[in-house]
Amino acid sequence: MRNLFKIAVRNLLRYKRRTILTASLITVGVVFVLVFISISGSFKNMMIGQITDSMLGHMQVHKKGYVASLENLPLTLNLKPEEVKRLEAVLDVQSKVEAYSPRIKFGGGFSNFAETTNIRLNGVYPEREFKTVPLLSSRIIEGKKRIEKGEIIVPVLLAKGMNVNIGDTVVVVATNKDGSVNGKQFKVAGILESAVGPGGRDGYIHIEDARELLRMDEMEISEIAVRLKEFGGLNRFNQKLSGLLSKEMNSQGKPAFEVHTWEALSPFYNIARMIDVMTFFIKLMLIAIVLISIMNVMIMAVYERIREIGTIAAIGTLPGKILSMFVIEGFCLGIAGAVIGNIVGITLILILNMLKITFNFGQQQGLILQANVNPADIVAISVTVIIVSVIASLQPAFKASRMEPIEALRHV
């Protein structure tokens, strides 16, 4: 085998310019894919991080049927205290759960005593909420980074529109599930930066205030947001939790809960999917580049060496060995392209990170591009390039191995 490699490498070096051009083409393809994957991956991870860590949490548990009516924030589909207790009993023993936060979500009127507008509010246990969505505190751009009873955190666009500042008193009016209207005064304790996606323009109050405003006899919960210790294990844990909660039935004997990951709750999942699709097509382009360039160079190699093929076949080289010689040439070209491409690609990514390029996402500005490439991606790209190189060499190599020595020796 070592000798087959030696012959293959020498044959590649025999046509240096062609080999360099082909390897360069593969290198450019690998670099392009690596840089694209790292940048798009960085953007995707940042976007997912913003959505999950500042609003949604990694996943949410609702009463069965709540998500279908999510836009209405139906108070009639809140979880009863006994259901919350059952749910918490399940969540408390899950080692993969880092934190979870019960929320009361509702819509109401927001008044500065001169004007009134609509507002969506989250009633939360502040400490639990900040643990579940750790980026929430960084979104509070003015005022206190905590929520106490009698205080409200107001979304920035609402604060601007209603000319409300820190320390001002406002009134929130809400209709409870029985249809009766209640109002409560709040002191503006913080201004919340807008974020892209559902819940990105919601205000926050203490959960006890929400209960009082909605005149709940007992604490009812709209949803429980869950944060996992490892985001990578989300889908596995989702399956596990869904399985566990599917055993929990309501009084009608039907499933009491529904579990959704952020993907089912945010339209930005489609953007993440689009990034994946684009990455897939970029990878397809790489495959096409490698396939065509290697096939082209190997067809040329076979054509130029017909007499040599005839010679080695005549002196007894078995067809399989002739096939191996050409396949190994393609393999070596693929390896060279992949290795050089990875080195150049990683260098470029490091340079990009050193340049600290900034970009905006929704209302958030000056986010620093942190291009990272997963080692698994490097391995996957390299393996793909090498496999495609071998596949591209197969047809010319097969042709070489099937040549009749007598015909090949006659070739001029």
Next chain:
Amino acid sequence: MSLISAENIQKDYKTGEVTVKALKGLSFEIEPASFVSFVGPSGSGKTTLLNLIGCLDKPTSGSLKVADTDVLHLDRKESASFRGNNIGFIFQDFNLLPVLTVYENIEYPLLMVQSVPASERNKRVNVLLEAVGMIEQRDKYPDQISGGQKQRVAVARALVTNPKLVLADEPTANLDHKTAYMVIDLMKKMRDEFKTTFIFSTHDQKIVGEAEIIYMLEDGELKGTDVKKGVGNA
């Protein structure tokens, strides 16, 4: 016992609708350790005959045995294996592999065809390098040596597997006269040393004289045999 036994072998080629009879019922026998030449004008069937003996092609009819093997019924892989173990080839254009050194070219059949262990390879290649006088050029590439030297390397490569038979199709056609004689002398010397049968084709009358048994071909037919004094009948 004959090394090669041919009986009424015919070879037809089809060119479109026309069938060309390249060989018309040839019968002959060649003994081991012979130094044989097939002579004849261009188109007489010399190369066709060597290709059949060398298992590079198959006769249309007749029977052909080489080294006790009925070569008509060998498939592609068996043919390759048979050639690798029994036949050495010397080509008109030398056909050395340009990416291999002189040493590696001679070593190639041992390495890639017979998978001989390294120590044995090294021994056999060095013996032949000495025998053909190319030991000094062992690390040179084919484009760094002369035509005569290339053909010497080709002779060594043909012999390195200890074949029963070496076939040389116009081995001196691309060499000047002096070098051509040197190569023929070398082939004879190798025959004497290794007891290998050499069969070569040529149309050079002076070179023909060096053969011990001469088969004269014309229009695909055997027109005569010339056996030098002191050599057993073919």
